[in-house]
Amino acid sequence: MSSILIEVAAFTPSSALSAALGGADRIELCSGYAEGGLSPSIGSVAYVREHLNIPIHVMVRPRVGDFVYHHDELQAMEKEILFYRQSGVNGVVLGILTEQGEINIEAVKRLVNAARPMSVTFHRAFDQCVDPLRALDHLIGCGVDRVLTSGGKSSVPEGLDMLRQLIAHAGNAITILPGGGISAGNVHQIITQLGVKEIHLSGKTWVQSPMSHSASTVSLCSSGEVYDFQWYECDAASIKAVKDICQ
Secondary structure, X not given: OXXXXXXXXXXXXXXXXXXXXXXXXEEEEOEOHHHOOEOOOHHHHHHHHHHOOOXXXXXXXXXXXXXXXXXXXXXXXXXXXXXXXXXXXXXEEEOOEOOOOOEOHHHHHHXXXXXXXXXXXXXXXXXXXXXXXXXXXXXXHHOOOEEEEXXXXXXXXXXXXXXXXXXXXXXOOOEEEEEOOOXXXXXXXXXXXXXXXXXXXXXXXXXXXXXXXXXXXXXXXXXXXXXXXXXXXXXXXXXHHHHHHHO
C-alpha cells in the first residue's frame, strides 16, 4: 500500500500546513467548510504555496448552492483558473452541471482548456449526476484527469458498490478519487476493496475560538452561532494515522 497518494482537503492555511505535517501528499485548498467548500482567498493560496513543497490543487467554486452556473459565474471561474495557472498552482478542482443533472460538457471543456497544463479534478458535484457512468464518459471526453466521488452516497463506505462500477468503467482513462468519510478506521478496507491509488480525506477536528468574550446574541454566520466561535481544522495526528496504514 506504499503507493497510495493521500490528498487532504484543507479549509484554512493552517490546516494545509497541519495536513502536510501529518504526511499529506497533496492538498486540496478550499475555504468555507460549512458551505461544502468554496474558492480560497488569494492570500491563502500564496501563503500555502510559499510554505509547502507538495502539490496544491485549488477549489474553484464561486458560491454556495447548486453547480448550475450562469455566464458571469463561468467567466469569473475562468479568470480564477487563469490566475492560478499563472501563479504556479499544480491543479484546480471544479464541477459544473446542467439543470437536468448532467455534466455541462461545453463549460467543463472550456475550463479544462483554460487550466492546462494544470491538473483538473471534477469534485463531488459528480455525486449529484443522474447517470454516473454516462457522466464519467462525458468527463473523460472533456479531458478531466480525476473525479472526486463517494459513489453517489454520503460517504465512501456507503458508496462502495458504485465506486467499483466507476473504477471498472474508467479503466486507465481517468482516475477515480474516493472521498467522503475516510478515516484510519476504514481506509485499509476501502483501499483493499477498491484497489485505488489515491484517496481523499479531511482529517478534521473542531477548534474552539480563544475569544474570552462571546456576543452570543449576535451571529455573523448564516450557519448559526456555532460557526462564529468554532470551526474545523486538519488534525495532523489523524492524517498521520491514515498515512501509517497506507505505508
